[in-house]
Amino acid sequence: MAGIEVSALHKRYPDGTIAVERVDLSIRDGELFVMLGPSGCGKTTTLRAIAGLERHTSGDIRIGSTLVNDLGPADRDIAMVFQFYALYPHLKTKDNLAFPLRAEGVPERQVRERVDEAARMMQLGPIMDRRPGRLSGGEQQRVALARALVRRPHAFLMDEPLTNLDAELRADMRTEIKHLQAQLGTTMVYVTHDQVEAMSLGNRIAILNKGRVEQVGTPLEVYDRPASLFCATFIGSPSMNLIDVEVADGALRAAGGLVLPAPPGLPRDRTLIAGVRPEALEVTAPGADGAVPARVVSAESLGDEIIYVVDHGGSRDLRVRTEPTVRYDLDAPIGLRHSGATTPVYDASTEELVA
């Protein structure tokens, strides 16, 4: 087991596209580290560079204390799970599992022991004699995971492994992967574009955009204090409300009269944007204490909650998350109130967190 150190990783394709731009990541030993971002953000390229499947243009990659820049994929002692599983179609489950071990020249008795162990962990007993073509998506995914397990590698690399599963199975597998990783304590780097997956799985999350790392932090850090406007809108569903504000009398004031608490250390002479989570706002009866007048534009009832879109006289409508019992009609006059929690504030020109 080992941590992974990526420093100043740069990847430029022959046609000039820059896929990864000076990325630094420090992945700790035993950590479940998620790389999150939209497609084309460089997360998969970074993962493939760590695996050795993609040659990077410059920068260093260390697995444990070994500099692996010039090592082939097989010599890095890592296992990877692919989006399309990549199970060898002509081999039965048990031979797919044994394959990496036999390739390594492990004695046959040990091969059998380790295959059995992995099969037990992933509960593959009934499908050991079937070929991939006769397995469901979920079963193939379990076999792919088991094949990574038998290697007992320094680290697992997961490239969007749950993308091809249906929603329910995805949630189950998510739990299972998290449990498995915690049990084994093996470093895992997990790539996904699904923020729910990232939030629920990761010990820490790195958010990538356009080849750069925008933020690294625990799920809570990333959720509460997104490092940039991009992170603010990428994490959370519905996403954070971005409100143009001005500083006056020690508070942030938005058009329409909404007042938010000002964090200390705000810069002067900048256009500022406050990020407010939908649950940090509250819909009240009109004229309630501390509430500004607003109007319901639309409402999405999700069963366990209602998302109101409200017009408060500002430049953008705001989303407000409420209990399902709070009911207002469309176009109804309401009051809008902020819960008072600290608010991250961004510089409108650099789009970065300033306080």
Place this chain on the structure above:
Amino acid sequence: MAISSDSAVSGTVPDDPPLRRRRRGRGGAVVEVALLTVLAVGMLFPVLWIIQTSVKENRDVYAVPAKFFGFSMTLDHFRDVFVAPAGGASDLSAAFLNSVLVAGGSTVLATVLGVPAAWAYSRFNVRGKKDQLFFILSTRFMPPVVIVIPVFLMYRELSLINTHLGLILIYAAFNVSFTIWMVKGFVDEVPGEYEEAAMLDGYTRLQAFWRFTLPLLVPGIAATAVFALIFSWNEFVFAIFLTSSDDVRTAPPAIAGLIGGSTVDWGLVAASAVVYAIPVLVFAFLVRKHLIAGVTLGAVRR
């Protein structure tokens, strides 16, 4: 996941005709069948005539009006295809052997060169890939007759005129472009992750290709090879320009050479044409599953 083309093809094809028939009614179906019948008769009539001629006695061959029924059958023409009038092997049988050698050799060469190239074009970032691929295909656009004179002059310098190797090379040159394009399509269908997984398991890129991708490509390669084989087998222009001796000449110019002079032995022409068509038919029949799978499906399904 991947399935073999056999299992892809052998199962009953989900049928929509019942639905179509319901929509268009019985009259539509009758018209459809009638049109297809006319088309089939039109297309197959020359074939039927050739086959008839090949088994007719000479006096029936030249009978006017032509006898479609009630002629006497003989296999003499087929004997003449293989056996010279004076005994021993005929010139035509030598031509058939030349065709086998040239078509087989050029197909093998085109496949051996084209498949790795197709794989490389599919898997790797090659500078100017699109332009290169278009250039490769463009060599196939050219009608052979356009370049046959320069090729002839080059071949004369290189002493490739009147050699099997010369024909094999020129046919392979045409077929390589076709093979690259066609096989690249099949490689694109095989997820690169197979190779990458194998590389993580300790294989080199080439070993990974050989052990995992190549077996999945076999149906596609077979289909491609059949097309290449048929092209080489049927090719006429280069064969007639680049060969003159009976030792090297392939069957198409040799058969064409039977026509001319004051009398034409149509029975022999027909019999040799039938004999020459048989191998291609048999081969296409043997790999028909792969042909269908290769042409319609792609070699594997994700």
